[in-house]
Amino acid sequence: MEAGSIAHQFVQQLINGVSLGSIYALIALGYTMIYGILKLINFAHGDIYMVGAYVGFFATSILKLSFFPALLMAMVVAAVVGMVIERVAYRPLRNSPKIAILITAIGVSLFLEYGGMLLVTPQPRTFPAVFAAELYNFGGIVINSQQIVILAISIALMIILTYVVQKTKAGKAMRAVSFDTDAAKLMGINVDQTISFTFAVGSGLAAAAGVLVGIYYNSIDPLMGIMPGLKAFIAAVLGGIGVIPGAMAGGIILGIIEAMVSGFISSTFRDAAAFGILIIILLFKPSGLMGKNVREKV
Amino acid sequence: MSKLQNTTKRDLLALGGCAVIYAIFQGLIGFGVIGPFWELNLILIGINIILAVSLNLITGFAGQFSIGHAGFMAIGAYLGAVATVKFQLPFIAAILVGAGAAGLLGFLIGLPTLRLSGDYLAIATLGLGEIIRISILNTPYLGGATGLMGIPRYTTFTWTFLAVIVTIFFIKNFVNSSHGRACISVRENEIAAEAMGIDTTKYKVMAFTIGAAFAGVAGALFSHYFYIAHPASFTFMKSFDILTMTVLGGLGSITGSITAAILLTFISAALASYPEWRMVVYSLMLIILMIYRPQGLFGNKELSLKLFGRLTGGKKRDVA
Numbered sequence: 001m002e003a004g005s006i007a008h009q010f011v012q013q014l015i016n017g018v019s020l021g022s023i024y025a026l027i028a029l030g031y032t033m034i035y036g037i038l039k040l041i042n043f044a045h046g047d048i049y050m051v052g053a054y055v056g057f058f059a060t061s062i063l064k065l066s067f068f069p070a071l072l073m074a075m076v077v078a079a080v081v082g083m084v085i086e087r088v089a090y091r092p093l094r095n096s097p098k099i100a101i102l103i104t105a106i107g108v109s110l111f112l113e114y115g116g117m118l119l120v121t122p123q124p125r126t127f128p129a130v131f132a133a134e135l136y137n138f139g140g141i142v143i144n145s146q147q148i149v150i151l152a153i154s155i156a157l158m159i160i161l162t163y164v165v166q167k168t169k170a171g172k173a174m175r176a177v178s179f180d181t182d183a184a185k186l187m188g189i190n191v192d193q194t195i196s197f198t199f200a201v202g203s204g205l206a207a208a209a210g211v212l213v214g215i216y217y218n219s220i221d222p223l224m225g226i227m228p229g230l231k232a233f234i235a236a237v238l239g240g241i242g243v244i245p246g247a248m249a250g251g252i253i254l255g256i257i258e259a260m261v262s263g264f265i266s267s268t269f270r271d272a273a274a275f276g277i278l279i280i281i282l283l284f285k286p287s288g289l290m291g292k293n294v295r296e297k298v
Numbered sequence: 299m300s301k302l303q304n305t306t307k308r309d310l311l312a313l314g315g316c317a318v319i320y321a322i323f324q325g326l327i328g329f330g331v332i333g334p335f336w337e338l339n340l341i342l343i344g345i346n347i348i349l350a351v352s353l354n355l356i357t358g359f360a361g362q363f364s365i366g367h368a369g370f371m372a373i374g375a376y377l378g379a380v381a382t383v384k385f386q387l388p389f390i391a392a393i394l395v396g397a398g399a400a401g402l403l404g405f406l407i408g409l410p411t412l413r414l415s416g417d418y419l420a421i422a423t424l425g426l427g428e429i430i431r432i433s434i435l436n437t438p439y440l441g442g443a444t445g446l447m448g449i450p451r452y453t454t455f456t457w458t459f460l461a462v463i464v465t466i467f468f469i470k471n472f473v474n475s476s477h478g479r480a481c482i483s484v485r486e487n488e489i490a491a492e493a494m495g496i497d498t499t500k501y502k503v504m505a506f507t508i509g510a511a512f513a514g515v516a517g518a519l520f521s522h523y524f525y526i527a528h529p530a531s532f533t534f535m536k537s538f539d540i541l542t543m544t545v546l547g548g549l550g551s552i553t554g555s556i557t558a559a560i561l562l563t564f565i566s567a568a569l570a571s572y573p574e575w576r577m578v579v580y581s582l583m584l585i586i587l588m589i590y591r592p593q594g595l596f597g598n599k600e601l602s603l604k605l606f607g608r609l610t611g612g613k614k615r616d617v618a
Contacts, residue, residue, distance in 0.1 A: 097592060100588050103541065103588050230424075282411070283413075283422075
């Protein structure tokens, strides 16, 4: 390949990587918030993303909703599912050994996957085209209109999240609980309610990612959450687990690296690259790129 | 001296018990009372016991979370199969090759990663397990995505039973040795253990290596029963499965791991005729059991005849 073609390929993969990465970032935000507040790796988070995709699918195909109402509906339903899961499966184990909660999270994840298969059949479904995919060609670099929508919505959601966490009372409570649960309780913060709220917000973001992926790849199935869930988790660790801007940056970086590996090396090594990054970051900087010694976690 | 004799006597008694159990099952298989379906499940139970007990050594006794056990199993399955398929070695050599390779890899991986603790270690092992699987997937010599085929079926009930007994005795004696005590002290409090002069890294790596080696044995048995070693058999879901058995039985309880492995394999087999419900019931059971019994079925207690004696009103003694 000559230099011009490599540069061209590089920019193209950069664009693909950013749009894929913003999806990872949306899922990673939920992971990082829940970890920050409960110290729990919520393995069911990837499946919430799947639930979101399915709600979006049914909202557009059966209820004939347009894109934004469908997205909103998916987020609300997923938020409720997330809160129910927390209430039923995680809250009774608040004071149990961590590994018991981890196993419960795995149980919830399996339940959502196989319960989903039972409910909506294991066959992949084709997501209806909510808007026409237009291709814009800038001197040989192709940008899909869906990629623009994905990026725009992800950024909008991240701005809203940052506002909620930094400026509202509920956000302040989240930050307080994640900083020191006991002290927060003593200050009169309703910890259970705050944890519930965190699950709702995280699940809503994951559902938004699910709908966006459904539109982008056109195909959804009950096991679609497993790999993106793990990748998003890697993204959260990469950025520094518990740190909100870290999850955003980690998601984008991971997306770009994956796109580069599949563009320049081979797509079969894409997953290995993601896990390789995980190992490297854990060995050399376990607190992540943006993690500090005294960190503000939500 | 008398204590030593006592231990030996108990070990001999246990061995005798195992021989009786073996004779019963082998007889039932021989007379056709246990058909192929349940024979398959008996062998699966054996393999799962090896996996659960070996993970219990790492997670239950040394206190190091590992969710990459399927990766070591994959190494054992593949390299064991390479030994028999490509080099025509006998089965025992395949098992030893599988165990050795998995143990060596466990040692090499354990050395850097065991500096991490808690969740971070769990994530790192999960990642390493997946890297092993993806590397196998991309190695044409090992069959790549289609899997390594044409493996002779060497695994029989006898082999499995023997391997289970060796695993349990080895790990039980390891845990009761001074090395095992050192591992337990690392679990209880790493800083205190270090202050008492225990080389914590050494014991963590030791437990990890031994656990990985036995996972390799289980892998070799697995691939030599199913004629094929396929990358899809060793995903992180398999690691979760193993972890589930270990935690459900009780961390730090070998008999707990055995019971849980038997229980879960049975449930899975009993639900085999309702494939669409199988995983739903399995997952619900997992959630409910964890909510009501977070320390596992047995906690860190061992099921023993002594415990039965206590339950029936015998002299109250501490069950270690």
